[in-house]
C-alpha cells in the first residue's frame with residue numbers, strides 16, 4: 001500500500017489523465033460519427049458479432065495470416081497486454097488497500113506466474129519488433145513508393161516516431177512493473193511462481209527495495225494513465241478500435257460493394273461517392289483509427305507491387321493523419337473538411353490503379369477495407385465530377401448502347417455458339433441449369449473457346465441446360481467497379497427482371513465477375529439466385545462419373561482469379577478438376593494470397609496507370625517460374641479476363657500456354673473417349689466465332705459418339721452445397737428496395753418474348769455539369785486489341801451509333817498513356 005500522501009497524489013493524477021483520455025476518445029467518436037450513414041446494417045445480431053469479434057481478437061487469427069514471426073512476437077505483447085488489464089487493476093487496488101495476492105493459493109500462484117512470464121515475454125516481443133522495424137532488412141516493409149501521396153507528417157517519419165514512443169512506453173510500463181515485483185521479492189525472498197521477478201530481486205539491494213516498489217507502482221500505473229491520454233492520437237488506438245472494427249464489420253463479403261442510394265429526383269444534396277472525408281461511410285473513418293499501419297495491405301497490393309502510386313495503407317494512414325489534424329476544429333461540430341480526399345489521401349492515378357482484387361481487405365489484420373475508399377472516390381469522380389480515364393468512356397458507352405462493354409452489336413450475342421446446339425430458355429424452358437455466358441464469352445474469341453468447351457462438356461454429361469441468348473446483357477460489374485453506379489443499376493435491374501422469369505435451379509457462370517454480381521450483388525436489388533462457377537459444376541460432374549477424363553499428363557500451374565477465390569471462396573473445385581488432368585503445381589502466391597492478373601476493377605477497359613511493370617507481366621513471370629522445366633506447361637485459369645490478360649502479357653505467352661479449366665477438361669474427356677479433337681485454333685484467332693472447322697461434341701449432324709449428342713436425356717445435377725462465407729448475421733445484405741424484393745420474389749411466370757428495355761437514367765440528374773459531349777464514335781481502337789476487344793475492323797459489323805444515345809456517360813478528361821517511371825511510354 002502507498003503512503004497516504006502518495007495515495008492522494010495518485011488519485012488526483014489518475015483523475016486528470018482519465019479526463020484527458022476520455023476527452024480524446026470522445027473526440028475520436030465524434031469524428032467517426034461525421035462519416036456518412038450506412039445503408040447496410042453494422043450492429044444487427046449483436047451476440048453473434050460479439051462472439052466473432054472476441055474469437056478473432058483473442059486468437060489473433062487474422063494477424064497470423066501473414067508475417068508469422070512478427071505475429072509470433074506481436075502475440076507476446078498482445079496477450080501480455082490483455083492480462084495486464086487485470087494486473088494493472090489489481091496493482092492499483094494494492095496501492096490503496098492492504099491487499100496482497102499470494103502465490104500460497106493455487107489461484108494466486110497462477111496469477112503471479114502469468115503476470116511474471118507475460119512481463120518477460122512482452123519485453124522480448126517489444127525488443128524483437130523494434131529491432132525488426134529499425135535495424136533489420138525487413139524495415140523496408142514500412143517504406144512507401146516515391147509516387148505515393150503521403151501526408152507531410154508521414155514523410156517526416158511520424159509513424160516511426162510514434163512506434164518508438166509506444167515501444168518506449170511499453171518497455172517502461174512493463175519494466176517498471178517487473179522492477180516493482182522484483183523489489184517486493186528482494187524483501188520477501190524469491191518465489192518459484194515468479195521466476196523473472198526473482199531474477200530481478202537478486203539485483204536490488206534490500207535497503208532500496210521500498211523505493212523501487214514505489215517506483216514500480218508509479219512507473220507502471222502512472223505511465224499507463226499518461227498513455228491513455230496519448231492513445232487517441234497514436235496508432236496504438238488500434239488496441240481498442242481493432243476489436244470494434246471486427247464487431248461492426250460489413251456482413252457482405254469483399255466482392256460485394258456497398259449499395260448506394262441513387263435518388264435521381266433529389267433536387268438538393270444529391271451525392272454519390274465521396275469527395276471529402278465526411279462523405280465516406282462512418283466505417284471507413286473507423287478503419288483509419290483501427291489501422292495498425294503495418295503495411296501488410298501494401299505488400300499484398302498488385303498495384304503497389306508494380307510501382308503504381310497506389311498504396312492501400314497510405315490511404316488509411318493519410319485519413320488518420322487528417323482526422324488527427326482536424327481534432328478540435330469545426331470538423332468535430334459539423335463543418336466541412338477543408339481538403340478533398342484526392343488532395344491528401346490518394347492521387348487520381350492511385351484511385352484508378354486499383355483492380356478491386358480485395359487482397360488488401362483479405363490480408364488486413366484489423367479488417368479495414370481501403371478498397372472501398374477507392375470505390376467511393378471513383379463513384380464521386382465518375383458520377384459527380386465526370387473525371388475518369390477516357391478509355392472507360394468507350395466501355396460505358398458500349399454497355400449503354402449495346403449492353404456489352406465491347407460495344408458489339410447485341411444481335412451477335414449468340415454467335416459464339418454457332419455450329420453447336422445450345423438451347424435458349426425458350427427452347428428448353430425446363431432447363432435445370434441456366435448457363436450465364438457473359439459478355440466476354442459472347443464476344444471475346446479466347447473466352448468463346450471456354451464457353452464452347454463448357455457446353456460440349458455439359459452436353460457430354462447430359463446436363464439439361466439453356467442460355468438466355470439475346471435476353472442476356474452485361475451484368476454491369478465493370479461499370480460498378482469503375483464507379484458508374486447508375487449504369488450498373490440500369491443493367492443489373494434489367495438482368496434481375498429477366499432472371500426472375502426463369503425457373504432454373506442453378507445459374508452457372510464461366511466468368512467469376514458475373515458469378516459475383518449475379519450471386520451476391522444482385523441481392524441488393526432483390527435478385528436471389530443460386531450461382532456456381534463452371535469449375536464447380538465440372539468438378540461435381542467428374543465426381544459423379546458423368547464426365548470421364550483421362551489424364552493428359554500436362555504440367556499445370558493454376559492461377560486463382562481474385563473474383564473466384566478471394567471474393568467468392570472457390571479454391572478447391574478448380575484444383576479437383578485439374579488434378580484429374582495433369583500434374584498441378586501451386587504458384588507461390590496461391591489461393592487467398594493469389595496475385596491479380598490486372599483486369600479487375602474495370603482495369604481491363606483502360607490503360608494501366610504509370611508504374612514499373614504491368615501487373616500481368618509480374619504474374620506471368622511467376623507462372624513461368626512455377627512451370628520452369630515443364631516444356632508445354634499450361635497456366636490454367638477460370639476467368640475470361642485472367643485468360644486474356646495473362647495470355648497477352650509481354651514475354652509470357654511464347655513459353656506458357658494459358659487455358660481455361662473447361663478447355664483442359666474437354667481435352668481430357670475427349671482423350672478418355674478416344675476422340676482427340678481440341679477446340680479449333682481457328683476459333684481463337686477469329687474476332688467473332690465463325691462456324692468452327694471442327695466441332696466435336698454437340699454439333700448437329702456430326703459423326704460423334706452417341707454419348708456426345710447433348711441434351712437428349714438430361715440428368716439431374718447434384719451440386720455441391722452452396723458455399724458459405726463468414727457473415728456475422730449469416731444472412732445476405734438487405735435489398736436496397738424491400739418492396740421490389742417482395743414483388744420479384746417467387747416470380748416464376750413463363751418467359752415473355754418481349755425483351756425489357758434497358759432503363760436509361762435521365763442524363764441531367766447524374767451527368768455532371770463538367771461533362772462534355774462525347775467527341776468520338778462508340779467504336780474506339782484505344783481498347784487494347786490484345787485483350788480481345790472487337791472493333792469494327794475485326795468484326796466487320798457496324799456498331800450502334802445512334803446519336804440519340806450520345807453522351808449518356810459523363811465525359812472523361814484525357815489522361816496520360818501508360819508509362820514506366822522513366823517516363824518511357826510502354827504502349
Ligand code: SF4
Nearest residue numbers: 301354355357358360
Ligand atoms: S483492392 Fe487490390 S489493387 Fe485495390 S488497393 Fe486493394 S490490394 Fe490494391
Ligand code: SF4
Nearest residue numbers: 291292294295297364
Ligand atoms: S489497412 Fe490493415 S493491412 Fe493495411 S496498414 Fe492498416 S492495418 Fe495494416
